[in-house]
Amino acid sequence: MWGRGLVVGQYVPLDSPIHRLDPRVKIVFVGVSIIDLFILQDWFSFLLWGIALISLVSLSHLSFGYLLRSLRPLLFLLLLTMVLHLFFTPGEYIWEYGFLHISREGISKGFLIVVRLCLLILVTSLLTLTTSPVELTDGMEYLLSPFKKWGFPAHELAMMMTIALRFIPTLLEEADRILKAQMARGMNLDSGGIIQRAKNLIPLLVPLFVNSFKRADELAIAMESRCYRGGKGRTRLRVLELTSSDYYFLALSFSFIVFLSLRSFL
Amino acid sequence: MFIKLEKVSFTYLPGTPLALKALEGVDLEIERGESIGIVGRTGCGKSTLVQHFNALLIPQSGKVLVDGVDTSEKGAPRQEIRRKVGLVFQYPEDQFFEETVFKEVAFAPRNLGVEGKTLEDRVRWSLEAVGLNFEAVKDKSPFELSGGQMRRVAIASILSMEPEALVLDEPTAGLDPEGKRIILNQLVKLQKERGLTLIIVSHSMEDLARVAKRIVIMDKGKIKFDDDIRQVFSKVEWIESLGIFPPVTAQVAWLLREKGFDVSLGVLTPQELAEEIQLKILERKKANVG
Numbered sequence: 001m002w003g004r005g006l007v008v009g010q011y012v013p014l015d016s017p018i019h020r021l022d023p024r025v026k027i028v029f030v031g032v033s034i035i036d037l038f039i040l041q042d043w044f045s046f047l048l049w050g051i052a053l054i055s056l057v058s059l060s061h062l063s064f065g066y067l068l069r070s071l072r073p074l075l076f077l078l079l080l081t082m083v084l085h086l087f088f089t090p091g092e093y094i095w096e097y098g099f100l101h102i103s104r105e106g107i108s109k110g111f112l113i114v115v116r117l118c119l120l121i122l123v124t125s126l127l128t129l130t131t132s133p134v135e136l137t138d139g140m141e142y143l144l145s146p147f148k149k150w151g152f153p154a155h156e157l158a159m160m161m162t163i164a165l166r167f168i169p170t171l172l173e174e175a176d177r178i179l180k181a182q183m184a185r186g187m188n189l190d191s192g193g194i195i196q197r198a199k200n201l202i203p204l205l206v207p208l209f210v211n212s213f214k215r216a217d218e219l220a221i222a223m224e225s226r227c228y229r230g231g232k233g234r235t236r237l238r239v240l241e242l243t244s245s246d247y248y249f250l251a252l253s254f255s256f257i258v259f260l261s262l263r264s265f266l
Numbered sequence: 267m268f269i270k271l272e273k274v275s276f277t278y279l280p281g282t283p284l285a286l287k288a289l290e291g292v293d294l295e296i297e298r299g300e301s302i303g304i305v306g307r308t309g310c311g312k313s314t315l316v317q318h319f320n321a322l323l324i325p326q327s328g329k330v331l332v333d334g335v336d337t338s339e340k341g342a343p344r345q346e347i348r349r350k351v352g353l354v355f356q357y358p359e360d361q362f363f364e365e366t367v368f369k370e371v372a373f374a375p376r377n378l379g380v381e382g383k384t385l386e387d388r389v390r391w392s393l394e395a396v397g398l399n400f401e402a403v404k405d406k407s408p409f410e411l412s413g414g415q416m417r418r419v420a421i422a423s424i425l426s427m428e429p430e431a432l433v434l435d436e437p438t439a440g441l442d443p444e445g446k447r448i449i450l451n452q453l454v455k456l457q458k459e460r461g462l463t464l465i466i467v468s469h470s471m472e473d474l475a476r477v478a479k480r481i482v483i484m485d486k487g488k489i490k491f492d493d494d495i496r497q498v499f500s501k502v503e504w505i506e507s508l509g510i511f512p513p514v515t516a517q518v519a520w521l522l523r524e525k526g527f528d529v530s531l532g533v534l535t536p537q538e539l540a541e542e543i544q545l546k547i548l549e550r551k552k553a554n555v556g
Contacts, residue, residue: 186377206363
């Protein structure tokens with residue numbers, strides 16, 4: 001009941017032009033964007049990137065607040081980066097106190113790196129927020145399949161990822177259920193010292209493992225009884241096909257990225 | 267009043283695009299010693315409702331009072347509330363983790379600080395209360411028992427806290443008929459002999475007909491009906507529109523009534539129905555003779 005509301009990778013099932021894009025296109029776009037964001041060094045490029053990101057988000061029908069939530073778990077990292085750059089960049093000092101000093105270069109570099117990291121996180125979040133885990137692994141499999149020639153297990157890897165992703169909500173739901181069941185039996189998670197606290201987890205972990213093994217067994221039998229025998233010769237239910245909007249998106253985004261990169265090189 | 271809910275509402279993942287309203291303005295009062303069945307379609311909020319009874323969930327608006335204590339209050343004695351209102355989850359055998367049945371059943375009272383001879387007495391009593399032989403099962407692994415026995419050990423592991431109310435979510439799901447019968451009989455016995463308050467969530471109206479005196483019907487997070495079991499099951503057509511099908515006995519009574527036999531509706535057990543039919547046959551015979 002609880003898991004129904006919960007989707008891994010925070011995927012938000014909406015219907016928008018961004019959601020409908022081919023997952024391969026989105027993955028390639030995000031990959032190239034990451035490289036581009038590392039190349040870029042100047043404020044003007046980041047400003048353009050910001051504008052591009054805002055227009056993509058509004059196209060995706062997601063609320064900005066929801067997207068910004070993805071920054072929250074990394075807030076500490078961002079702050080740390082900022083502080084390190086502020087205090088440890090040599091240059092023209094504008095503030096000094098004992099061994100601490102802030103340089104003009106430090107300020108601009110710190111902000112630049114934080115903005116770069118934020119853009120990186122937001123672009124990747126946009127991918128996971130608008131692409132279901134199944135589409136994501138499908139796309140990965142397609143993109144990795146050229147490497148099969150050299151024995152790379154693209155299908156197996158994608159299948160493992162799909163299964164893992166598929167069972168994360170199930171596992172979370174189960175953990176929640178068992179936790180509540182043990183709480184109903186008077187379990188108190190946060191009592192005692194550190195060893196006692198670790199011991200407190202046994203009533204939660206043992207059932208979780210027992211049930212996972214049971215489930216893995218059942219899944220293997222269910223797959224075998226449907227004649228699953230690996231990737232060779234398998235056809236798919238959803239064949240990924242590039243549509244005209246995918247081509248438009250590719251053309252637009254690549255000219256944008258190429259333009260920005262050229263600008264910073266020239 | 268033992269458990270009292272006032273305008274309780276609860277939403278999962280509030281404030282996200284995935285928010286899911288589970289309860290909406292639920293009012294409910296439960297007296298000590300009652301036996302209540304809670305029914306409704308899958309996803310109507312039954313499980314969310316029962317988790318409010320022992321403070322596993324705290325209402326986002328409204329109030330839950332257990333024995334006069336507001337569960338949402340800061341510093342409310344949650345552990346004591348959970349002892350008073352024992353909750354047996356669906357498929358409770360999934361929560362087993364100990365090596366022996368004894369330790370499994372002793373887990374809850376140990377958490378409450380019960381030890382030594384008292385602990386052993388508690389475990390013995392709980393296992394016997396669910397119809398198991400203490401000496402025969404106490405040293406077995408809970409995982410090597412049969413399905414029905416596992417379920418009974420799971421119920422015993424809650425009874426060992428000596429709760430004043432026992433809430434069971436689908437206690438007979440997935441059991442064979444014999445396992446079902448044993449559990450239901452033991453529950454009825456506990457309710458009668460110890461005055462235990464019973465609250466049972468179930469899809470099986472036959473089961474509820476044996477145990478419950480009062481039925482609460484839920485639909486889309488709201489209570490749609492709350493009355494004596496006979497009243498509820500006599501309104502066959504109306505409750506079917508809520509996805510609930512009365513026990514076969516009540517349905518047969520309904521069909522007989524449609525065919526012109528004046529049997530009383532809301533018969534619960536096969537015995538009652540048989541007696542009712544016998545009565546009508548005798549009446550007809552008399553009328554024919556006369």
